[in-house]
Amino acid sequence: MTVAKKVHLKSILKHLILDPDGFTPEHAADGLHSIMRGEASDAQIGGFLTALRLRGMDKDPQMIASLATEVYKHALRPTLETSEKNREQFGMVVDIVGTGGDGWNTFNISTTSSLVAAAAGLQVAKHGSRASSSNCGSADLLESLGCDLGIISPSDVAELLSEHCFCFLFSSTFHPSMRYLAKTRRELGFPTPFNVLGPLTNPVVPDRAVIGVHSKSLGPVMAEALKILGRRNYAVVCGDENLDEISIAGNTHVWHIQEGGEVKNYTIHPNDFGVSTHPLSEAAGSTLEENKATLKRLISNKLEAKDEPIRDFVLINTGFLLYISGLAASMKEGADIARKTLESGKVQDLLEKFAKATQTLREQESEKNSLH
Incomplete structure (x- = not known):
């Protein structure tokens, strides 16, 4: 249990406005602590976010890492090491x-890639939410395919x-305490430091990750923040078009x-994966229903010609995750494994079984409630 700090956001905000040079990452964390305890007004939260920006x-990076650390203190953290079997199995998530x-509104590449990577043998803890800056977020897509995501609690993650x-x-x-920020962030309508915290605050704290950022200038900042947080074997990526994916x-x-x-800073290209290039316009996302239909064609191996750029997009992103996770010896091998996994039908099988498992959790919850 986090010990309550005797600092209110009002005094933190005054410090930030009147003495910005003396404002430290610890002060920012104290301000967020006050917000996440429900102590701050909407006006104070709006002023804090605006001033930070x-x-x-x-x-x-120090500020971002400090805010991320505070978010973790209030998070509900799953325990994966529930048995000797799980200790061995969860060696890497x-x-x-x-x-x-990034404004590109591409297809749900990272969501699809996470499913392909899981079907290929990695253990993927996908941290996400519904759409905020796109037409179709990761949760929207998975829920449309029968996954009951709202029922998953920390105690369900390991199983x-x-x-x-x-x-x-x-x-x-x-992250239930983040609800105190949600309304103000929506109403402000401009990015704040909290826009980059989502990828940094997966409650499982993955051992390895690929994190896309929406601008090249944010790349080294995000990498340094991750380094401060103690993350290793993480890769921050940004497409040349300021795309938050490979x-x-x-x-x-x-x-x-x-x-x-x-x-280590370097550049990669689809050629490194043995994959052809395509214009981003050919990999654009659309409505929820159309993205759902596209994903179904991809995982059932019933591709139409228009799906090939999106499939190749998924192959390189999955392939890179497989590569940095050590499941593939090269980026090309990673893409080859991803292609074979897609074509095998394993992804469709995984998605159907995961959806069924979440529906079963909901049924069990309903039965439990009906007994009380």
């Missing part, structure tokens, strides 16, 4: 996620990962945090 705090906000190598962690469930159209910039903590 105007003072450039969203470009400060991964995620692939983007910040959103779902154990049985299916996949689990979805709904941010609103696992681009199918050309080069992607990578900031790869090594085991020793150094950040």
Whole structure:
């Protein structure tokens, strides 16, 4: 249990406005602590978020890491090590996620890639939510396919990962204290430091991850924040078009945090995966219903010609996750494994079984409630 701090957001906000040079990451964390305890008014929250943005705090790795640490203190954290079997099995959990906000509205690449990676053998804890800056978010897509995501609690994560190598962690469930920020963030209508916290605050704390950012300038900032948080074997990526995924159209910039903590910066290209390039316009997302239909064709191996760019987009993003996780010796091998996994029908089988498992959890919850 977090010990309550005797600092109110009003005094923190006054410090931020009147003495910005003396405002530290610890002060920012204290302000967020006050918000997440429900102590702050909407006006104070709006002022805090606006001031953080105007003072450039969203470009400060120390500030971002401090805010992420505070978010973790209030999160509901699943325990994976529930038995000797699970201790051995959960030696590595991964995620692939983007910040959103890049304006490209591509198909749900990271969501699809997470399913393919899980079907290929990685244990994927997908942290996400409904759409905020796109037409169709990860939760929207999975729910349309029969997954009951709202029923998944921290106590369910270990078993779902154990049985299916996949689990979805709904941010609103696992970060309930963030609800105090939601209304103000929606009404402000501009990005704040909290827009980059989602990929940093997966409650499972994955061992390895691919994190897409919406601008190349944010890449080194995000990598440094991850380094401060102690993450290793994470890769921050940004397509040359300021895309928060590995681009199918050309080069992607990578900031790869090594085991020793150094950040290796390099570029990758679809050719590295043995995959052809396609214009981003050919991999655009659409409505929820159309994205659902596209995903169904991909995982049932019933592709139409228009689906090939999206399939290749999924192959390179999945392939890179498989590569940095050590399941593939090269990016090309990663894409080859992803292609074979898609064509095998394993992804469709995984999705159907995961959806059924979540529906069973809902039925059990209903039965329990009916007895009281």
